[in-house]
Structure formats: C-alpha cells, structure tokens
Amino acid sequence: MIRFVPWQNVADWHCRACGYCCKLYSVVLNFPEWLTLTKTFGSETTVTGLNRFYIKRDSDGSCAFLCKCSTNYFCALQNMKPDACKVWPFKVLSEPKYGDPDKAAYTYRGYQLYVYADTMCSGLRYGEPTWDFRTATVKEFTELSLGLRQVQHNTTKTGFRYPQWIR
Ligand code: SF4
Numbered sequence: 001m002i003r004f005v006p007w008q009n010v011a012d013w014h015c016r017a018c019g020y021c022c023k024l025y026s027v028v029l030n031f032p033e034w035l036t037l038t039k040t041f042g043s044e045t046t047v048t049g050l051n052r053f054y055i056k057r058d059s060d061g062s063c064a065f066l067c068k069c070s071t072n073y074f075c076a077l078q079n080m081k082p083d084a085c086k087v088w089p090f091k092v093l094s095e096p097k098y099g100d101p102d103k104a105a106y107t108y109r110g111y112q113l114y115v116y117a118d119t120m121c122s123g124l125r126y127g128e129p130t131w132d133f134r135t136a137t138v139k140e141f142t143e144l145s146l147g148l149r150q151v152q153h154n155t156t157k158t159g160f161r162y163p164q165w166i167r
C-alpha cells in the first residue's frame with residue numbers, strides 16, 4: 001500500500017474532524033511544548049520514552065486531549081497544539097523520498113522542497129490540485145513545518161460552531 005503521495009496528486013484537503021489521526025499516533029513533543037503542557041495540565045498528561053516526550057494516550061489509544069462533540073472530534077489544546085499535529089497529514093522534506101520527485105517538488109522562497117501527504121487521512125481528495133490548495137494550503141503547511149508560522153487557517157478544520165477549533 002502506498003502510504004505517502006506527492007502533493008501534486010492531491011486535489012484538496014479539508015479536515016473532516018474524524019479524529020482518526022488523534023487515535024493513530026503518539027504525539028511527539030519538543031521540549032518547550034512538553035514544558036508548557038506539564039506546567040498547565042500537570043506531568044500526568046505526558047509520558048517519556050526513547051529520550052522523547054509524548055502526549056499521554058488513553059486506554060483506547062486516543063490522545064489525552066481529544067474531545068468529542070456529536071459526531072465531530074476536536075482538539076482541546078488549540079493554542080497549545082503541538083507542531084507535529086499542526087503539520088499532519090503533510091510531510092515537508094528537503095530531499096525527495098516517495099514516488100515521482102517532480103510531483104512532490106515545491107519551491108518556497110527559492111528553496112526546493114518536497115511535500116507529501118499521508119494517505120491515512122480521510123480528508124484528502126485526489127486529483128489535479130485546486131488553486132486554493134496549491135497557493136494557500138500547501139504554503140501554510142510548508143510554513144508551519146519550517147517554523148515560519150504558528151497560526152492555522154487552511155490547515156485546520158473550520159466550522160460554524162468551532163471556528164479554527166477542530167483537530
Ligand atoms: S486530519 Fe485527517 S485523519 Fe485527522 S481528523 Fe482530520 S480528516 Fe481525520
């Protein structure tokens with residue numbers, strides 16, 4: 001099964017708030033993120049392993065900060081959401097790694113990067129990239145990955161009840 005596909009195979013991405021990604025992975029925290037979470041919510045919300053910090057998972061595998069509202073899941077952290085969560089389901093690399101390099105190529109401010117999407121996410125729609133996806137969404141994922149921005153607009157679920165809140 002092909003796990004990662006070049007971004008130019010993706011028409012668009014919108015989070016469906018299915019919560020799948022928040023049950024699938026252990027979220028790795030960098031040191032400042034770990035410090036903020038333990039100071040705010042207590043050390044019991046994190047775990048350590050293999051010289052890394054992680055968010056604690058519930059017995060069913062869900063992230064400790066995953067909440068459910070009706071049929072939607074949302075992230076209780078929001079302004080403290082870890083970088084690893086912000087960039088999911090995209091991966092921005094400096095070298096090509098999966099599939100056709102030309103399809104993964106993305107030039108940002110003169111730098112050649114390679115962007116891939118994780119097919120485990122149900123929010124991906126495949127096909128020719130739309131204008132918005134090409135010019136706004138991929139750019140925002142790239143800037144988040146490079147640490148050039150923190151605030152999410154196109155890279156998080158938006159909705160009437162939870163503007164910029166879900167996932
Ligand atoms: S990012 Fe993808 S897997 Fe995660 S909640 Fe949104 S649609 Fe589901």
Ligand code: SF4
Pocket residue numbers: 021022023027055063064065066067074075076077078081082085167
């Ligand atoms: S987005 Fe929020 S709920 Fe989901 S894994 Fe990350 S911190 Fe947990």
